[in-house]
Amino acid sequence: MPDGFSLPATGKIVESRIRSLYCENEREGVVNKASSFFFLIIPGKHRIPCNEREESKGGGWTLNTCKLNILGVDFVIKDRENSLTVRAEDPAGSMGESFKERFIEAISIVFGKLCPVLYYSYSENNTRRTVLRSISRNTPNQKIASPIKHHAPWEVSNFQEFIEKYLNSFEVKHDAFFGYWHKINRSWQGGIESAALTITTAIEGIIKHYYSTYGFPDDEIVQQANEAKHLIKQLVIGERIKSRIQSNIGQVKSSSPKNALYRLADEGKVDKAMVDAWVSLRNKSAHADSLDEDIGELQSYIDDIYKCQNLFNILLLLKIGFDGKYQDFSREGWPENSLVLDLEEEDKES
Structure with missing residues (x-):
């Protein structure tokens, strides 16, 4: 009992919110x-x-x-x-x-x-x-x-x-997937602009967490990057700009969410139009572009949000190996659709 608190013989009513019993x-x-x-x-x-x-x-x-x-x-x-x-x-x-x-x-x-x-x-x-x-x-x-x-x-x-x-x-x-879904759910409570940024960043986080192996570049561009880096070393230019160019070339070898999504699209796991919508919406959300009052532009923006929501759902369904029917938000009328599930075995286990 807290210090200085006592109950009289007649009793006392304590009003409080009980979080749990x-x-x-x-x-x-x-x-x-x-x-x-x-x-x-x-x-x-x-x-x-x-x-x-x-x-x-x-x-x-x-x-x-x-x-x-x-x-x-x-x-x-x-x-x-x-x-x-x-x-x-x-x-x-x-x-x-x-x-x-x-x-x-x-x-x-x-x-x-x-x-x-x-x-x-x-x-x-x-x-x-x-x-x-x-x-x-x-x-x-x-x-x-x-x-x-x-x-x-x-x-x-x-x-x-x-x-x-x-x-x-x-x-x-x-798990991380539910954490990102929870963030998306909470952001939808604040409206479409809030949801747009959260959905696009959630997709990026999911790719890094579960699909990073899909984001690495092919051997050809890695070889070209190595050759370019060697040539740039020989250039007689300012050290600051040389360092910046070399750093950018070095990033080519890293896994990127954009590369991963387009590879998934190339393999037929996701629709390329959804990846394009993610790239567009990610840029608009990250740079705080204001919504155009034109009805057509607004509808296009909303369509991109639902395409990205659909992309997030598909990444989840692919991860768990769901082979039933899902609602496809990227198409008019939200028809049911099926997935292509033959992901690489190491990605299933990641």
């Missing part, structure tokens, strides 16, 4: 204590691909349940109108708390919005931990466009495929 107790009434289990309540309206109905007590039924088996874990996700409930049970007991966090990351990306957990219960071995959290209503959480469709029952396979591949690909929570 935590309880840990012994796990009782469970036959297989080797199993692990979690239950979540996620407030808000979220669309899920329901593939099973729930019978009501008074007769009738509601199609509000999505049942999945992902990596041996049985999931039951229910749409409760103003919240989602998620039950997950792993008979083998290999599902740790990191699994829960990565699952929340995966569905956040699918839903296009943050999924804060109001209530959380996790059980493993002989212990059950329960947490009740307060969620701020002041945090903006507008939905951004989802990489995959997930509303109808027939879209459950894409939904499951994405979650499974995401969990398989990222072994720890808060």
Whole structure:
């Protein structure tokens, strides 16, 4: 108790915001204590691909349940109108708390919005931990466009495929990919100009983190750079400009996001038009170009933003080996499309 604070005999009311309440107790009434289990309540309206109905007590039924088996874990996700409930049970007991966090990351990306957990219960071995959290209503959480469709029952396979591949690909929570997605999501809350800069820099960061081997130049230009550097050494010019030229030539040998993206385009992994849009939007965002009031120019700017958002999504889907259908924001009407997945093996493992 804080110094100088006392409770009168009649009691005292203390008003404060409680961030979380935590309880840990012994796990009782469970036959297989080797199993692990979690239950979540996620407030808000979220669309899920329901593939099973729930019978009501008074007769009738509601199609509000999505049942999945992902990596041996049985999931039951229910749409409760103003919240989602998620039950997950792993008979083998290999599902740790990191699994829960990565699952929340995966569905956040699918839903296009943050999924804060109001209530959380996790059980493993002989212990059950329960947490009740307060969620701020002041945090903006507008939905951004989802990489995959997930509303109808027939879209459950894409939904499951994405979650499974995401969990398989990222072994720890808060991997770089989710970090960049989170930044993009937050920037969209501030408008398109804020989103434009964040998306383009996020793509650059993702390329450096996961696709750097694609950015190295071919042997021919490396050889030409070496020859040029030797010739420049012989020039009788000022040392400052000579040093600057040699430095620029030396950078030719380094991996660059631009080179990596165009190589991915050459191999058919991404559309070259999306890479062109990234180059254009990156330059405009980095140099703080003001938006033209012309409707056509504004529409072109918005189109480039969605092409870049699509490029970011594709880089994620390629990384996790997603072989379902995704929403293609680079084309009119956002049709579904498929990926070319034969990335080099070392890039899958990076």
